[in-house]
Amino acid sequence: xxxxxxxxxxxxxxxxxxxxxxxxxxxxxxxxxxxxxxxxxxxxxxxxxxxxxxxxxxxxxxxxxxxxxxxxxxxxxxxxxxxxxxxxxxxxxxxxxxxxxxxxxxxxxxxxxxxxxxxxxxxxxxxxxxxxxxxxxxxxxxxxxxxxxxxxxxxxxxxxxxxxxxxxxxxxxxxxxxxxxxxxxxxxxxxxxxxxxxxxxxxxxxxxxxxxxxxxxxxxxxxxxxxxxxxxxxxxxxxxxxxxxxxxxxxxxxxxxxxxxxxxxxxxxxxxxxxxxxxxxxxxxxxxxxxxxxxxxxxxxxxxxxxxxxxxxxxxxxxxxxxxxxxxxxxxxxxxxxxxxxxxxxxxxxxxxxxxxxxxxxxxxxxxxxxxxxxxxxxxxxxxxxxx
Numbered sequence: 001x002x003x004x005x006x007x008x009x010x011x012x013x014x015x016x017x018x019x020x021x022x023x024x025x026x027x028x029x030x031x032x033x034x035x036x037x038x039x040x041x042x043x044x045x046x047x048x049x050x051x052x053x054x055x056x057x058x059x060x061x062x063x064x065x066x067x068x069x070x071x072x073x074x075x076x077x078x079x080x081x082x083x084x085x086x087x088x089x090x091x092x093x094x095x096x097x098x099x100x101x102x103x104x105x106x107x108x109x110x111x112x113x114x115x116x117x118x119x120x121x122x123x124x125x126x127x128x129x130x131x132x133x134x135x136x137x138x139x140x141x142x143x144x145x146x147x148x149x150x151x152x153x154x155x156x157x158x159x160x161x162x163x164x165x166x167x168x169x170x171x172x173x174x175x176x177x178x179x180x181x182x183x184x185x186x187x188x189x190x191x192x193x194x195x196x197x198x199x200x201x202x203x204x205x206x207x208x209x210x211x212x213x214x215x216x217x218x219x220x221x222x223x224x225x226x227x228x229x230x231x232x233x234x235x236x237x238x239x240x241x242x243x244x245x246x247x248x249x250x251x252x253x254x255x256x257x258x259x260x261x262x263x264x265x266x267x268x269x270x271x272x273x274x275x276x277x278x279x280x281x282x283x284x285x286x287x288x289x290x291x292x293x294x295x296x297x298x299x300x301x302x303x304x305x306x307x308x309x310x311x312x313x314x315x316x317x318x319x320x321x322x323x324x325x326x327x328x329x330x331x332x333x334x335x336x337x338x339x340x341x342x343x344x345x346x347x348x349x350x351x352x353x354x355x356x357x358x359x360x361x362x363x364x365x366x367x368x369x370x371x372x373x374x375x376x377x378x379x380x381x382x383x384x385x386x387x388x
């Protein structure tokens with residue numbers, strides 16, 4: 001009972017710690033890590049030690065990733081369906097597991113963040129925790145390149161509004177999410193009227209110094225791409241704004257805007273030129289399927305200078321504007337004109353990792369169906385990017 005009361009009080013504290021004026025928000029940013037430390041300590045003492053089969057019946061696998069897998073289970077006595085995330089103890093530090101669990105628990109009251117059951121377990125082989133299952137899979141499962149330009153525009157706007165709300169909630173707690181990507185957006189209906197963020201293993205307090213030591217992907221902000229030999233970059237919410245902009249581009253086109261946020265990537269080089277001039281004639285060819293309003297929205301979210309990058313909430317100013325051009329005949333001509341260079345760009349989409357909702361048993365990943373077999377590569381997911 002003491003453990004339950006402590007967790008409840010800690011979560012309530014985090015809910016209200018940043019709801020005052022800006023000075024109080026700054027104070028909440030320093031208070032949140034302290035409460036999280038206390039959550040880590042008490043959760044470590046209260047882990048339920050049991051084998052999964054003792055209390056839960058495994059229905060099927062929901063997904064498998066580099067660090068663990070997610071199972072759909074039901075409680076043997078109550079019949080409650082749940083998603084059980086399992087991380088192998090052999091490759092997972094206890095602190096890493098507890099941190100992800102406690103961050104998720106502290107944020108779970110937001111309607112666009114995955115709800116938690118407040119149960120963390122330790123078995124002979126795994127650490128695990130239970131959360132609400134998303135039976136409609138995730139965003140990556142409905143993005144259709146070359147078939148329907150990503151997802152329908154109304155669904156993209158529904159996603160944008162809910163993700164802005166979730167990210168602002170996280171930011172108000174003094175945290176940076178750091179893992180905005182389609183695989184981490186779970187669906188609760190096919191039209192994206194109800195979506196939820198999941199996976200908080202990379203979430204860190206604002207100001208934490210990070211250094212990229214390997215790998216650059218489309219979601220990697222350019223300021224992080226240049227930190228390999230530096231002392232590290234104090235992170236802030238502009239990192240989430242960048243990744244959010246890349247995600248919106250994917251939803252509207254079905255493809256990444258570039259493979260790497262580096263000057264030697266030709267697609268990123270074209271984008272850098274347009275960011276410098278702002279001229280319509282410099283708009284990259286594969287952006288021409290977007291309206292002027294959508295291009296302006298993304299130009300703000302994807303500003304090269306993080307100090308000039310717009311907040312995620314900036315997208316809300318454009319939700320009543322059209323985002324995608326209706327006439328795609330010119331777009332089809334552009335696709336044909338890109339040649340081998342664009343084929344390589346499209347192939348990058350097939351490197352996306354298996355998601356919580358996509359099991360190898362489901363067959364080829366939807367984002368890989370139009371692409372050749374990629375060269376050996378772990379993934380474009382942030383879980384394969386190393387930070388110090």
